Amino acid sequence: MTNKHSERRVVVIGGGIVGASIAWRIAARGQRVTLIDKGEPGSGASSHSFAWINAGAKEPIGYHNLNRRSLEMWPRFATALGEDVGLRWGGKVSWETDPVAAEQLQARVQQLQSWGYPSRQVSAQELAELEPALEIGPVVAAEYSENEGQVEPQMVVDACIRRMSELESLILTGAEVIDFDRDADGGIRAVQTDSGDFEADTVVLAAGTDTTTLAAMSNVYIPQAESPGVVIRTTPLPPLLHNVPVVYAPPLGDGRREIHLRQCADGRFMIGEGDQESLAEDDTQSHADDLLSRAAQYLPGLAEAKAIPVPVGWRPMPLDGYPTLGYTTETPNLYIALTHSGVTLAPVISQLAALEICEDVRADAVLTPYRPERFATLTEEQVAEMAHPRAGHR
Template sequence: MSSPKQVIVIGAGIIGASIAWHLTKAGAQVTVVSESGAGGVATPNSFAWVNASWGNPEIYFQLRIRAMSEWTRLAKDVPGLPFAWCGGLCFDLPPDRLEAYAAEHSSWGYGIERVDAKRAGEIEPNLVAPPDFAVYVAEEGVELPLDTPPGLIVHSRPHRKLLNGLVHAERLHMRQTAEGRIIAGSDFAGGDPGEDPEAAARQLFAVTKAALRGADELELDFHTVGYRPTPVDGFPVISRADGVGGLYIAVMHSGITLAPAVGLFAAREILEGERDVLLTPYGLERFAR
């Protein structure tokens, strides 16, 4: 009987954790090495939006939509994983670009609903100014407990429920956690904090309060500035490194969305040499061309 493969995973963010979990489940002996401890650095400071939206070519959309289905599988495999398909209401683009996005992603099978101000108000009744035109994707989700370009995110103290799901307004993206914290950024990755992050955080939080009914008692608790590792072309690197035996690289900006699929695919490739076709465009070798 052969002994289990020994694998060292460097990094304990959501991608490293997913790869380590899938490797262990497949029978490998795994050691995780991380200076930052469980959770990593970028993951706890992220907006934690699981989606296949915005600016994705179809080939990347297909990987992201597969990852969304793997979140459903992972939620069943890990009892108590705090995850919710809460839906996303988006109106942070001009109407013509929003319609073009909706038409394109609808043609790819993404469940997009075009909504008017009345329907937007039904989805998120505490918005002060529901948009005249927005798109709603019911199947987008968030990893609820989450309290490299820099990204400023503000976190309120726990508050009664104000938001049902994700809201993406112009220069203001918001969601509410299970414990009642409103988390907001000028976009889902967080905006540039500038030279005075504390002042920028206070300003962003004021905009957040002004956008919500019943938020008079909402208080700022803290802000975070995350630094997210992003390959230069904006797409993931998920592959072996040619010429460096035993080295496998998985680095990307969309870690929250992609984690369960990348963990599954990477574990299979590391242990069995089986590379999923969805990973074909994301090899490290593309930068050597």
């Protein structure tokens, strides 16, 4: 179906889950889309992601609601993609053995319930019944969020690209964007790559951690926090978790942090420690072995697997931790799409970006807190305050 904007040439920079989702949505609306990635699509942060779809770990309520809206969109988004993307529901369990941590868990559940979120406290017995494969050990408080799930980012990216190819979009891999050709008003005329120039009416910048550098080439300030994370993988195993795909297990009382684990569609497990914003840079084999042995204490079937270390993944992380979405004042046809939790948020972010770009409207009622210009007015002091590694990431 064509519409009044069908001649618009849209160049999307970055083929991670965010860029690929936006590019596909725009192509599906009849625009001429070119998707450019300097490597293989999906190989950036998206390949390191734990890929847990949730809104329970998100504050304040406006940001929680954005994540929740996206979570609820995932089944339709996946259906529209028309192939299996590894979407699996069944919820997330977590439990605590330390009384202070248990109180925090209980308070969090109460807050989520006051927001109408389907999180609830469960007894140790119910926890064991929910996921019989787990060796739970002592429990002071436990929680189950029944609506959460997981997906495989690479399968999502591949599906977006296949659908785009059917729509005759141009997909360029191994082509690095190196500059912008700009007109007198600051707008981008063409995106310059090491494989040639691409004329554009609209440019979507979804280059993950590289967004800051590329935006600066167009006089736009998009600061990020450095946010390294490590999630290891294992060799494949038969299905171990039968009911609940995402597990957060407490520290083993040795001063190390809690661990999280899930089983991927190919049978491999992903295991990380801390929460979704914890900073981690140990990507050695011995650390991977340690994570696996800790996880195996909760899920004995894991003892059959070998740990495969994964290099540090850098989370795209706007300085205040919240999504950055929309056109920029300095470069009117440059649209920024940078976010943490991009796996959870891909359906809603891609829907809103495609709406704004294809219909020439502004979804301000939802996106005002997340506009790129919020960074333009920051003083140096405010930047320094925000720049604490974990400041405001929720």
